[in-house]
Amino acid sequence: MGDSLAWDKLKPWPGELVTPTPSSARAPKFGSDAVRERPSRVSRPLLPQARDIFKYLELADHNRWYTNRGCLVVLLEQRLAELIGQESWTVMTTASGTAALEAAILATVGCADADRPLALMPSYTFTATAVAAERCGYKPYFIDIDPENWVVDLEVIALHPRLKEVGVVVAVAPYGRLPDTNALKVLQARTGIQIVVDAAAAFEQVIDHPECISHAIPLTVSFHATKTFSTGEGGAVFWRDLPGQAKIAQSVNFGMLGSRESSAPGFNGRMSEYHAAVGLAMLDQLADRRQSYASVSNAFLRAAETRGLAAQVLVSPDVSSAYALFVAANHTDARRTQTALTAASVDWRQWYEEGLHTQSHFAGCEHDPLPVTSEVSPRVIGLPMAIDMASDEINDVLDVIAQACS
Ligand SMILES: *Cc1c(COP(=O)(O)O)cnc(C)c1O
Numbered sequence: 001m002g003d004s005l006a007w008d009k010l011k012p013w014p015g016e017l018v019t020p021t022p023s024s025a026r027a028p029k030f031g032s033d034a035v036r037e038r039p040s041r042v043s044r045p046l047l048p049q050a051r052d053i054f055k056y057l058e059l060a061d062h063n064r065w066y067t068n069r070g071c072l073v074v075l076l077e078q079r080l081a082e083l084i085g086q087e088s089w090t091v092m093t094t095a096s097g098t099a100a101l102e103a104a105i106l107a108t109v110g111c112a113d114a115d116r117p118l119a120l121m122p123s124y125t126f127t128a129t130a131v132a133a134e135r136c137g138y139k140p141y142f143i144d145i146d147p148e149n150w151v152v153d154l155e156v157i158a159l160h161p162r163l164k165e166v167g168v169v170v171a172v173a174p175y176g177r178l179p180d181t182n183a184l185k186v187l188q189a190r191t192g193i194q195i196v197v198d199a200a201a202a203f204e205q206v207i208d209h210p211e212c213i214s215h216a217i218p219l220t221v222s223f224h225a226t227k228t229f230s231t232g233e234g235g236a237v238f239w240r241d242l243p244g245q246a247k248i249a250q251s252v253n254f255g256m257l258g259s260r261e262s263s264a265p266g267f268n269g270r271m272s273e274y275h276a277a278v279g280l281a282m283l284d285q286l287a288d289r290r291q292s293y294a295s296v297s298n299a300f301l302r303a304a305e306t307r308g309l310a311a312q313v314l315v316s317p318d319v320s321s322a323y324a325l326f327v328a329a330n331h332t333d334a335r336r337t338q339t340a341l342t343a344a345s346v347d348w349r350q351w352y353e354e355g356l357h358t359q360s361h362f363a364g365c366e367h368d369p370l371p372v373t374s375e376v377s378p379r380v381i382g383l384p385m386a387i388d389m390a391s392d393e394i395n396d397v398l399d400v401i402a403q404a405c406s
Helices: 002-010 050-063 071-083 097-108 128-135 154-158 181-191 203-208 242-251 273-284 286-306 331-343 371-379 391-404
Strands: 091-094 118-122 139-143 166-172 195-198 219-222 235-238 324-327 380-383
Touching (some): 071 273, 091 097, 128 166, 154 181, 181 195, 273 286, 331 380
Parallel strands (some): 118 139, 166 195, 195 219
Antiparallel strands (some): 219 235, 324 380
């Protein structure tokens, strides 16, 4: 009984286990011949197909080099940096977005010490933000967000009564909405406390506004399958600090750099050549993919406008292309919407739940009063979104919402 429960938890794949054969390899397309899925999943990633990745995998075979900053990882970093007109070292890849954040904390302020044990961060974020800080020894301390854009209010940080105990501030780009990075730099200079930005979902915002990448503040992104640009699992640190980036490489390599001596805190947070191969294939398709995402986002907006919901549906470029969010007017509408979506077999998700302070693992963490987080979080409902989502599926989802809120 206990064993079968544990096994259920270890086997998250809900489908049938199929042994791959070349003939079963299908190549779904995004955009044109969209396939409708029922029930619709809230996130239906579509990564590069095996045949698109193949030439890169062959390179790994040829090199007989599979991880530890191999050819493909370096090539991926180089091409990402070229994309934003920066030097190659501006981009340092990692095994995940969480690893990127953990490495950014270690490379700037290192592990927590007794004088400054706190990591100040919003409660309204994905749990990885706090997990990364905790792995570096910090106690998360949660602060509230701005009711308009859901990022942390910089004045709240500047005037925070616990500032003397804060070792690092982790700002967040909720759903890809970047905080004002120039204002963050000013705040960092003013308080003397290091800021790192969990920009996990903000890949597009970062590459479209490379001026946000600074020498002062590392930005970390996630290449998880549910994000817009993906290597399956993966992440990167965008930072215009060469010695800093060397420390990132060192942190994700057990604290070793160029020798076998661990001379700094670290862990295994490296990206493998296999993951880099997926990223390189993804880069080959980036322009097409962004166009497909834009079509789906526009279809959402048009469908919202027709139903008088334009102000309540958030898609790219306001947020990451990976999200379509419905912001209910109040908690009653939110509950009605959720119930109606579930009844219609439409998957939905509160991506950041109701704040990290409500998660059992972080329940003991100290926090400010969080009225905005409590008011906003139940109203933000993640809708199904996919690069190849069909417009009739989008219309159906918005019909359900319009009816629920009428
Ligand atoms: C996706 C996400 C992460 C985690 O990234 P991983 O690559 O899964 O480690 C962290 N923070 C935020 C805000 C995210 O959206």
